[in-house]
Amino acid sequence: MQFWINVVVLASTYALLAAGYVLIYRASRVLNLAHGELMMLAAYLAFSIATVLPKQSLAVIPLTLLLAALIGVGIYYLFIRPMAGRPLFSAVLVTVAMGIVIQGLVVLVWTPRVQYLAVLLDIVNQSHQLAPGGAISTLDIASIVVALALFAALAAFFRYTRIGLLMRAAAENPLLLAQRGIDFHRLYAIAWGLAIGTAAVAGVLYTTTNRLEGTVALIGLKAFPVALVGGLGSLAGALPAALLVALAEVTAIQYVDPLLSNVAPFVVLLAALLLRPWGLFGTPEELERV
């Protein structure tokens, strides 16, 4: 029982992060390898805001999300847009460079010390017994609920709003959209904003549950196989992929070898790449575009 709870909780974190990868990839065909670092940066921003506004999580969290979204928009205009027309991988490497800069800056600004967001936000992470041999904490429930809510919201956004439709159109064929007289860069920037916003949600939840320190960025790198296994262009694929990867990881830890925990997502990824390289829900054409 606890096993499955652990899988679902871990999957919810992965799904939140994978959503960011997918949003960004759909928008700008870029794999954002700084996603984990941006998630960490958002968490540190939350930490700083929380030091100014202690115990007011209702103010801290929206402020953090807003700030993170603005950072996302800024990144698109400053670093990604100038890379248009250049080899795709160059843009990916720009995100890698960005991640390295963030790692350095975080240490410079916030020191390498471990911080606890939960204390600052005055959140008590209580344990709830779901069944004999199966407990879950308040924040873990929050993580699952938020992940599901976010995916529902994104699905609605892409189906019913004009901007959502435009973003789908831009994902499919940006030049055609430009032909219709729409500045797709603005749409891409919005997508980046949304993506970094979701990263901030994941970051705040994850670091409140666990700890805030420089190594949490690693979880971003581990979530990236999730996005690929699900299909880089497919939001719907991210949910089952997150469950699959989390299942593989938790199984590896509990039944095979704990040291496999970092490797497990990538083993799943390799298997997926060999069997179904376009992902669970992607289409083979996706491969041609990369």
Place this chain on the structure above:
Amino acid sequence: MAMDRHKKIGQKAHASSQAWPGLRRQGILQWLALALLLAFPFIVNPFLLDLANLIALASIGALALNILIGWAGLISLGHAALLGAGAFTVGIMIEEFGAPIWITVPAAAGMGAAIGFVVGLPSVRLKGLYLAVSTLALHFIVVFLGGEYQTHHNLSTGIVIPDPALGPFVLSDRRAWFYVLVLAAAAATVFSVNLLRTRTGRAWLALRDRDIAASAIGVNLTAYKLAAFVVSAAMTSFAGALTAYYQHFVAVEAFSFFLTIQYVAMVLVGGPGSIAGAIVGAAFVIALPQGVNLAISSLSVPPQLKIYTFAVNYALFGLLMGGFLLFEPGGLVRLAVRLWGRLEALLPTATAVELRRPGRAQGPLQLKDDAMAAFTTASSTTDCLLDVAGLTVSYSGLALAVDHLSIRVPAGSIVALLGANGAGKTTTLRAISGFLPTETARITSGTIRFDGQLLDGLAPDRIARSGAVLVPERDKIFATLTVEQNLSIVPTSAPSGNRRAALREAIATYFPILQERQRQLAGYLSGGERQQLAMASALLRDPRLLLVDELSLGLAPALVQELMRLLEVLRRELALTILLVEQNAAAALNIADYAYILSTGRLVKQGPAKELLADAAVQELYLGVSASRRSYRQTAVEQRQ
């Protein structure tokens, strides 16, 4: 793009070396450099010697990665894993069998080649980012296996490697190491230089520049991709093996993902594709932290802040890497060439070397036909809604796709731009609608005026908003949206409600099928329906000039005729001007007022549509025969290019 940049660099450097007065000065310099190199270990302190050795080691790894990234255009994120594989091969062979260096190092290279082969296998199926990602997976797997070996053999602090012995000679002194490593790095350099001269090397460059093009000229993609992986991996593991001996230990912590990034940065910062670049990049990345330490310690910062040196280093490394990617993708070598060029311009002996622009330096074609005044140069530009003058477009700075083309489209007319496949029609249309900057092509000369305004350099969406709207050749609708959604995302820019209503009514009248299919995904529409949806979407923008690219493509002749007629009706009803780009000349000439015929990028004939239609020679020479006989496969390859 990068290849011809590299070529230019080579040419320029070559030319400038000839500009030097004789070779003697260079000869002296070379001897001096050699003497400096030989004396180096004896004139610097041990720490610097260590640094130089590390740079020599790193340059082997960087040269190896350059083969993949710089030449074959294959991205690998498994570089640290391959270095680790080499180092662990040495470590394990020493730990288990006490193997000597002349067995371990070749074995490590062999191990690298084997891993390279396995990692290269997915490249048969995967491209670009997906391939990079599969090599990233390799990284985590190798690190895991190394860690497993260390833990299960209780090698807490890594595997200790004794000084290597070759017969009676034991390599322990760092000075001796310097010569060995410099020699190894030199060998790697010579190997790289020669590799590029082989058929394989040239095939890699072709592969990097364009997969499909390479396969079209008969390069066996799979074999060459695999070869690139195997050669690069073997070299990398060789470097890893030497590193193990040099460092005296192998520990899995040393092979972090950041190490991979450092090597990628070496290639990028030095200059991708350049051998000198890989070496300079290696030196730069290895020496950078020391430079930062030096700067920090000379700034007399309080010792408490020492804690942050590493973070400063880290951030600075990221900034530099990003900076080169954004601002100088050619790397340090390109930067040096540029600075060198500036410097050379100041030297009295230097002669400026101008690369000759490819292409013919002749003026625009003299047109004799002046049958219709509005279409000829005689009339003033304001009469023409679209005026293209002397347009030249080149691909990758070399091949000319369009050569000094001048066409005019008066308001209210239908003008056809005809020609066989590859004649440059679509390129012209893309130049007009502002799509070129997003591709490898660019406008090298000429002007495009729309309603008297210059369009050059405007983004596609700006051009569309100014009233010149394109109905593209393919991918003309959003397949994942419904018909209704396709129409709803078009911003209606019509000035008055009346006009907007008129547009909607026209669409409802002339494209009734769209009404019926409005809930359907556009991806499921038939070819004709797609064309109608695309035209309707374009009309919603209230265009003054409608640019229609290959309306007939893939449609039945009867349907083509019907759509052509529809265009004529729309022109009348909505007061449109239409530029029609067509392979199907007969259908286009039926509704056009005037037509231009292109062949290999140049204007070969123009005239009133009726005259051209009647001209049998025109049909035979430029329109019919050659185009229709092209096989589908050939066409597909060209269109992808």
Place this chain on the structure above:
Amino acid sequence: MRRFLLVGLVILSLMLSAVGCQTTPAPQTGAPTKPAQGEPYRIGVTAALTGPFADTYAPVYEAINVYFQQLNEQGGINGHPVQILVEDDAADATKATSNATKLVQQEKVALLTAATLSATYGSIMNISRSAGTPVLIASVCPTQAYPPADPLVFCPASFGALYDGTAAIRFIKETAKEPVKLALVGIESPIVRTNFDHVTKIASESGIQVVTRQLMPPTATDFTPFATQVQQAGANWVFAWSPWSSQIGPFDALQKLGWKGDYLLWAHQPADEELSRRKVDALYAIAGNALFAEELPVHKQIRAAAQKYKTSYPVEYMAEGWVTAQVLEQTLRNAGWPGGAKAMQAALAKLSVDTQGLRGGPLVFTADNHFRTKAWYKFYRWNSQQNKIVTARDWVGIDVVPSK
């Protein structure tokens, strides 16, 4: 191409010679009243100032630095100031190697101090051995310092394999009210493995059953799966022995799962701070250095120095480095001037340092015991009735004897 190689070579040598100038020491800050004059003693430090475990190792350097800044202003040692040359290795073996090479071969320090992850020790010891420079390890003690000791390896750090485990098992046996089902939690590292092998052995000798052993990857951030294993094994006691975050992380995860048991962990620097933050009575800390909660006179001294020189870590993190600095000071005093590597080694091999109450007794090195003759341990826990950290068991001394 040749031209490029040439230019590259020139650039390279320019860069190298620029770096070569980097031998000038950073000037000492602060306005000295009676500053030490003349040639300094040069002590090299390679420490994990950044990286995943920085908060265990960086404060060691900070304390050493503060200690000698203060000492230099008060006249130094034998009339000479002490210069601390520090290099950050970020717990990375390759960087530690290049740091050690630089400090030993270029800077020619008389003594190398390491406060970093145990995985880097091998290469550091290698370099020290080739130059004959003694190494003072201020992070987890390696078995090389235990009798019979490696002539060049010394370890004043409060924690080390084997003895910590023995003390922990004794404490658990005395404290537990019901039969103990013990879980061992730590990162996957050979030194942890060695310690847990030892703990398992003596636990079974004392009738304690070890129900599970969780060795986690050093980079783990989510400890839930490991905590689940501990809980499902039915453990009612846990002994965690690792860098701090991988001790407290599993504890938090266990709490999250609603586990009710007793948890003993090693009192690394953050212990003071984090025991008070969590306020859980069942969380015990085994300490080698007296916690600041005791407010001993020496704690007040450290507090004053830390405030004066503005450390970036809280004062509660300074005890470990303070003891190291005390050992360094005593070594330098005994070695006299100029105090080269040989003199340092000789001084270290017969050293007795009064830790002023930071340890349970004096720290004594002998010719073949470079760890301590008696290992002292004290146990703390949070007491919610008194709302403060209290002593759970006073100092226990275990004799350190040569291993068979």
